[in-house]
Amino acid sequence: MAVLGLNTSNYSSELLEQILTLATTNNELVGKGLIMVIPGVHKAISIPRIKSGSMLQKQKENPQIADSKGNFTYSEKQLTPHDMMAFTVFNPRAFEHIWRPFQPKGNLVFTELPPNIQSVLIGELLKQTEKELGYLYINGEYEEGNNDALLMNGILTQAAADEDVVKLAVGTANTMLGRLAVLRTGIPTTLRNNVNLRILMSIDDFDTYDAELTALHHKGAEYTEEAKERYKGIKIERLVDWPNGLLVATPCASGSDGNLYAAVNLQDDENVIQIDKWANASELYFFKMLMKADTNIGFGEEFIALDWRVNGAFVPESSGEGSETGGGEEEIPEG
16 A cells, blocks of 8 residues: 655645645744754764863973973764654544535545645644644753653753753842853853853743842833843743753754754655555544654753752752852843
8 A cells, every 4th residue: 555645746845845844843942043953864963072181391402202281182972863743634524624625525635635635634633743842942850761741862961961061050040130140140251142052931920020120119111011031131932842940051053052852764755744544444634753863962061051940950059048059130131
């Protein structure tokens, strides 16, 4: 029995290419250009990294090997995409009353439903898949076995396991302005002027930040409407799937000049979205999508986290009410 897939006459190659992109990479991190996506990774890929030490010293007339100063340290971060799929079964007859003008004539088989109706169903599948991938890219966790909730490791899961990540103590800061001041102070000075530097936060935390700016007595007129999405010149990215109570500052870009990475593997075109009968004698049809994905960060030193959640993954072990970090100054951010 032939498989009715996206390589039928109902779809152009341009539509197929668009759907593949949406199904595998379209989420907030990808859509806003905050993460580098590496396609075509079947099993694993490494992110090569190199660090060097301090090298300058006093001039010597006849330097010896013992005078060598500094070094090159090479290491790799691994991206190992994990298999996942979307699979749903439905009965086309259930949609007859919805699209009555487009009811098929003759035998009721899905292949005779008009392309626009097929597109609607596929669009709904893709929207849901995009939503779930967006969450997984940030918060996902992976574990061997059959637990469908543990499909892949997201950026925050990978960062929590990196010993080089900078974990800041919130101290006495109890406002968003105060916490942002603590976060900015913790950003290395060599990173503060990086054009790709971003502050990542949740929608709710940004709304709190906006409300605090509106309540300030001395502020520019624009703060009474909506806060500029910047703090001290650093662009703020508010993400729907980002957890409340966590601020992160890190370089973000769609290329290798950022610090967030994802690896995906696009399967053969005809297998990306399969549409077929569940069985020869059945009226049921199924949609099936196959994909692989994994994420990681490049350098933990460039991932600065301020976490004030209870038992948060980025709360320093020594942090507490009496932390010396303090609350920071509550300043109006520069535009």
